[in-house]
Structure formats: structure tokens, C-alpha cells
Amino acid sequence: xxxxxxxxxxxxxxxxxxxxxxxxxxxxxxxxxxxxxxxxxxxxxxxxxxxxxxxxxxxxxxxxxxxxxxxxxxxxxxxxxxxxxxxxxxxxxxxxxxxxxxxxxxxxxxxxxxxxxxxxxxxxxxxxxxxxxxxxxxxxx
Amino acid sequence: xxxxxxxxxxxxxxxxxxxxxxxxxxxxxxxxxxxxxxxxxxxxxxxxxxxxxxxxxxxxxxxxxxxxxxxxxxxxxxxxxxxxxxxxxxxxxxxxxxxxxxxxxxxxxxxxxxxxxxxxxxxxxxxxxxxxxxxxxxxxxxxxxxxxxxxxxxxxxxxxxxxxxxxxxxxxxxxxxxxxxxxxxxxxxxxxxxxxxxxxxxxxxxxxxxxxxxxxxxxxxxxxxxxxxxxxxxxxxxxxxxxxxxxxxxxxxxxxxxxxxxxxxxxxxxxxxxxxxxxxxxxxxxxxxxxxxxxxxxxxxxxxxxxxxxxxxxxxxxxxxxxxxxxxxxxxxxxxxxxxxxxxxxxxxxxxxxxxxxxxxxxxxxxxxxxxxxxxxxxxxxxxxxxxxxxxxxxxxxxxxxxxxxxxxxxxxxxxxxxxxxxxxxxxxxxxxxxxxxxxxxxxxxxxxxxxxxxxxxxxxxxxxxxxxxxxxxxxxxxxxxxxxxxxxxxxxxxxxxxxxxxxxxxxxxxxxxxxxxxxxxxxxxxxxxxxxxxxxxxxxxxxxxxxxxxxxxxxxxxxxxxxxxxxxxxxxxxxxxxxxxxxxxxxxxxxxxxxxxxxxxxxx
Numbered sequence: 001x002x003x004x005x006x007x008x009x010x011x012x013x014x015x016x017x018x019x020x021x022x023x024x025x026x027x028x029x030x031x032x033x034x035x036x037x038x039x040x041x042x043x044x045x046x047x048x049x050x051x052x053x054x055x056x057x058x059x060x061x062x063x064x065x066x067x068x069x070x071x072x073x074x075x076x077x078x079x080x081x082x083x084x085x086x087x088x089x090x091x092x093x094x095x096x097x098x099x100x101x102x103x104x105x106x107x108x109x110x111x112x113x114x115x116x117x118x119x120x121x122x123x124x125x126x127x128x129x130x131x132x133x134x135x136x137x138x139x140x141x
Numbered sequence: 142x143x144x145x146x147x148x149x150x151x152x153x154x155x156x157x158x159x160x161x162x163x164x165x166x167x168x169x170x171x172x173x174x175x176x177x178x179x180x181x182x183x184x185x186x187x188x189x190x191x192x193x194x195x196x197x198x199x200x201x202x203x204x205x206x207x208x209x210x211x212x213x214x215x216x217x218x219x220x221x222x223x224x225x226x227x228x229x230x231x232x233x234x235x236x237x238x239x240x241x242x243x244x245x246x247x248x249x250x251x252x253x254x255x256x257x258x259x260x261x262x263x264x265x266x267x268x269x270x271x272x273x274x275x276x277x278x279x280x281x282x283x284x285x286x287x288x289x290x291x292x293x294x295x296x297x298x299x300x301x302x303x304x305x306x307x308x309x310x311x312x313x314x315x316x317x318x319x320x321x322x323x324x325x326x327x328x329x330x331x332x333x334x335x336x337x338x339x340x341x342x343x344x345x346x347x348x349x350x351x352x353x354x355x356x357x358x359x360x361x362x363x364x365x366x367x368x369x370x371x372x373x374x375x376x377x378x379x380x381x382x383x384x385x386x387x388x389x390x391x392x393x394x395x396x397x398x399x400x401x402x403x404x405x406x407x408x409x410x411x412x413x414x415x416x417x418x419x420x421x422x423x424x425x426x427x428x429x430x431x432x433x434x435x436x437x438x439x440x441x442x443x444x445x446x447x448x449x450x451x452x453x454x455x456x457x458x459x460x461x462x463x464x465x466x467x468x469x470x471x472x473x474x475x476x477x478x479x480x481x482x483x484x485x486x487x488x489x490x491x492x493x494x495x496x497x498x499x500x501x502x503x504x505x506x507x508x509x510x511x512x513x514x515x516x517x518x519x520x521x522x523x524x525x526x527x528x529x530x531x532x533x534x535x536x537x538x539x540x541x542x543x544x545x546x547x548x549x550x551x552x553x554x555x556x557x558x559x560x561x562x563x564x565x566x567x568x569x570x571x572x573x574x575x576x577x578x579x580x581x582x583x584x585x586x587x588x589x590x591x592x593x594x595x596x597x598x599x600x601x602x603x604x605x606x607x608x609x610x611x612x613x614x615x616x617x618x619x620x621x622x623x624x625x626x627x628x629x630x631x632x633x634x635x636x637x638x639x640x641x642x643x644x645x646x647x648x649x650x651x652x653x654x655x656x657x658x659x660x661x662x663x664x665x666x667x668x669x670x671x672x673x674x675x676x677x678x679x680x681x682x683x684x685x686x687x688x689x690x691x692x693x694x695x696x697x698x699x700x701x702x703x704x705x706x707x708x709x710x711x712x713x714x715x716x717x718x719x720x721x722x723x724x725x726x727x728x729x730x731x732x733x734x735x736x737x738x739x740x741x742x743x744x745x746x
Binding site for chain 1: 303370
């Protein structure tokens, strides 16, 4: 049993790289590789839950003022981490099921995810120092 | 001590009888029981074994339990428990119930195909507006399994919106915000007189305002979703319609269909704006459904109608600097106090809104596409042969609203509606002619179309159904406010209705003009704001109607509505000391009566 699993894991890895081009990403050229918009439930499963790297998930909404400030700020800092952490953006009106599953009430809500588990979280706007600490903790831990 | 006027507090017996009847009528199986009674347990076990849900009221631990037992004895000639009813029919005690089961008559009453299928939900509510959401949350809080369906059929121009109903999306909320935008424009004008100096020309950007308002509405839509989830109410963004008794079909945006059953249903589908039925109306005209999210400034606008929707919209559009005309077929604000209605109109007219009276549009043509485009309106005089033609950028229809009751399968399950207006007649417990179907909100025949009324009715209904309450919604002395440029607040009778109900000689009307202090410095409209109260001379000069035309009319009226509920009299008002300087204080010092004929024109301070 263990042998078969090990074999499966070996066969899996090459085809599931985070560089698979799929979904719109934006921002600076560094940002383009580390930030992406979640397309649907299975995209979230693939690129966030099953991601080998830790991912910060930014739940936001079109109608939310603070989200428009936090988003770019967080993206910039994620890009600075040189690929050690990725950022997934989820519009809660487009992906309400996902937002409900992760119990999002207010926006912005940011989750820190590692190996499919939520290891950290914050709600509301944060300054650069606080965000930097949040990211370092996620990468380091 | 007689109950204060305006309240219908019935003696206990009648209230209890009603309560008993409601319990019998609103539960498929109703068992009046006592917790220690073995025969009652036998009967409950029988229904459980048939997978039939029942509602049992334990008379030994209920308030008025023995009175209820007496009422049952009167109703059924049976003094004992268990006393069993199925779908409103009286079966009897334990022996009678088992006999009915043996000979098959019990199953017949239950309906054959439902023996093995319990309902999926306790309560399904069709409509996620003010009434529907309030009812659902209250029912869920009382431990029931609740589903809410909400679906917005897009307007002819394609406009749609999220959860929350008319008030949140295309009614009270955006209306008050746009009204505020207009008032701020006026405040800017006044500000120079108060010493503010600025060089820039002040202009209004429609898109900025709409974006800000829609962002706020978006947060409300989300808030409602979260609160439904928190209260464990199942929400479907689907169009609901009845296909069988106790069963609805739900169709979502993608056309996917699901079916759901419930013991009880509440209709809360609200209304949508009416069109005129003339060439060009659906293709080129907008309604309030479209106005609040219109992505471009409407420009020169013709508002058709004389409802509060028409006047409020015309009012804020003019306040934002647009060229606005209102086309009225006959009177303004039908159903409201006409003296006040005319004053509302007169103020609008002296503040830049044009009125065309006694005309109706007969055709709307498009001269040029655009955002906005150019439209040509042809109108006919209602009293003669004259025809009018005029060009506008936008035509806003506000000629009334129709209840959304025609296409939800009501005829399939036998719910009667008023064919003339599509509204649903209900008894004083909001029940339709079908025992398991209730209705609340704007669709009720003969009741006020206001958010707080729907919310109150929804909450009390849930409490009566599941919380053992017998409190009914009080529709008397409900305060309202029309948010026209000069706001009009009222509570109680319009003067005409008071006269026809009580007789002019039995009434005393006190009135006064007033000048808000804040308007003195900028030199605005003296002798325009107006307040009046209508008192019943035969009942201690009880205040039965209160009307105020002035700034912040809603804030002023709310407190007096509570006073009226407590039985406010002229004497009590006179004894109340006013807060100075405010507008509301005029109600504490009203001396001049209409009957005296004295002049109420204000001269000095």
C-alpha cells in the first residue's frame, strides 16, 4: 500500500506545477507568477488546497472599499517573498459557495493555507509591517 | 378600563378560540394532549410509525390549558385528551383514531401518498425581501427547518439585483441615499450664506453617486446571505412555483430544477413596477427598478405618475440639477391627505420641477440611441382633444406596482387572489384561504405597503406558528414618510378620511405654518412648512391624525407615532414641553384651529 502511494506521488508531481497557465493573473512580472484569481471550486482545490507551497487566500468583493487597498498591498508583499508563498484571490459574489465553506462573514478576510489546512487568518485591513509578519510566519512555520 | 383607541384587544376567550382554530388549521395533524397521558402517547406513536409528523400541545403545561380544553369541548363535544385533528377534521380520542386507522379513513384524510413521506421543511418562504427574511430568521430561531427562495426576474432592460428584496435594492435604501445627495446639494447652496467661501463650481457626478450606493447595497446583499447562513436557513436563488399541494418547483438561473415540500408556506413575493401598455414603454422607458443602478446620468427626464415613487424620484433628480417634468393623470399621492399632497407638489413646483397635469402618455419613440438617448413622448389630455409632444432623454414610469402572484402556481393549489389587482386577501393572522399558506408584505390586499409592516408581520407570524404566541400585527396608526424635497410625515387618519369616519363637527383640527430656524439665515421659504393634528372631540380630543411637512419629517414623526399608540390627546400634547429650537416643537404649542378661521401666517421670530 505504502509503495503504491509513493509511486502515485512521484507520477503526480510533474503535471501539477503551479506554473500551469490557467486563470488570469495580474500585477508586476513577479506578481504575475505568484498571484492568481480563483476560477471555480476545482481550481481552488488544485491550486490552493493541493498546493505544495503555502497560499494566502484573499476573499474580497467589488463593493468593499478596504479590499481595494488591502489587495494590492498584500500582492506586493507576496511578490517580495520570491515564490515561497502564493496568493489566491476569491471574489465572494462570484464564488459564494467557497466563501460560505470557509465561513467568510466580512471582507476582506485573508486565510493562510498550508497543505490544505487553514493555519492563520485575519479580517480587515492591515499595514505592511503586519502583513510582512503574517507572511513570514506562514513561510517559516 | 377600555383599551386605548387604535388597538383591538379582544377578550381572552375569543383570542384563545382563534388560537385553537389556528393550531388546528395550520398543522396537518394536531393533537391536544397531556404529557402524562398514556392514550396520548399511543396516538403519537401511531403517527410516528406512519412517518407522519404531528404537532402536540401539552395542555397540562400550557398557559390557559384548561380553558383550551373547555373550548375544545365546545367545538367537538369531547372533553378528554387526546383530541386529534387531521387536516382540520376532528377525529376524536385514542379509540376513534385507531378505528379510523383500521378502516382506512385516517389514511384518506392524510392523503394516501403522503403516509410515508414527511415534509422536507417545516417552512418554505417564497420571496427574500423585508418580510420573507424577517419571517425566516424568526422561524429558524424557534428551531424550525426553513428554506427561503429569492429570484429577481430581470427588467425589460436587463437590470437585476441580489438578495434583500425591493427595499434594499431598488426602494427605500437607494431612494433615501439619492434624496440625501440632493439635500446636500441644497445645503451647499445654503452654506455660502453661513459664511463658507469657495471658488469652484459645484457639480454633481451621477456615476460616482451610483457606484457608492451600489457598493453599499452589495454589502447589504452579502450581509443577508451571511445572516441566513448563521441562522441555518437554506437559501435558494431560484424561482419558486407551486406544482402540488405542499410542493414547489424551484428553477435557478441556469434552468436547473429541484422540488421541495413543506408543512407550511409563506408568500412574500412583493411587487414590480407596472408599465403603461403603450407603444415603446418596455423598450425605451425605465422604472425605479432601473433608476438606482443606471450607469449613466438620466439627463432631461419625464416622470410619469403621481405616486410617492414618482414624486420622490422627480424630487431628487431635480435636486441633483436635472431638468425634470412630472406628468400626472389626476391627483397627487392618492390615498394620502390631499391638502398635504398639494403642498408637497406646490413646493416641488417652486423648486424647479415642472408639472403637466391631466395628461397621459400614449406613445414613446426613440429618436436617438445613447446613454442617455433621445426619446419623443406623445401625450393625450384626459379632458379634451389636446395632444402634446416633447423630447426627453429619459422617461421614468412610476404608475403603480403589481403583485407577483400570477405566475407562481397559486391557482394549482387553490389560493384565491383579488383578480383586479393580483393581491392576496388574508385574515387577521395573515392566512390565505388555504390553511397551510400564509402571505405577508406588499402583496397583501388592503394592507400598507411598507418594509417595517412586512417585517413585523413576518416576525409575529413565525412566533404564532412556532412560538405559541397569539399576538397579531397591528396595522393601525402606522407612521409613514414621503421623502420628497420637502418631506411629509404622517401617522393616523388623513383629514378627509377622519371627516367621513367621524363627521366634521366631531373633529377639531389644529394647524400652523412654521419656519425652520436653519432656513432663516439662507432666507429660504418662509410660510411653507406646515403641521396639523386632527383631534376627536368625542374622545377627549384624542389625536387621531398627525401630519407634518418639513425637513426631517421622518425623524419628527417617529416619536409621535409612539405617543399616538399610547392614546395621545391634545391636552397631553399641550402639557408636553417642547425642545427648542426644533421643528418638532410646533406640535406642543398648536393653538389655532381650522374652524376658527384665524390666519396662521408667520410674521416674525
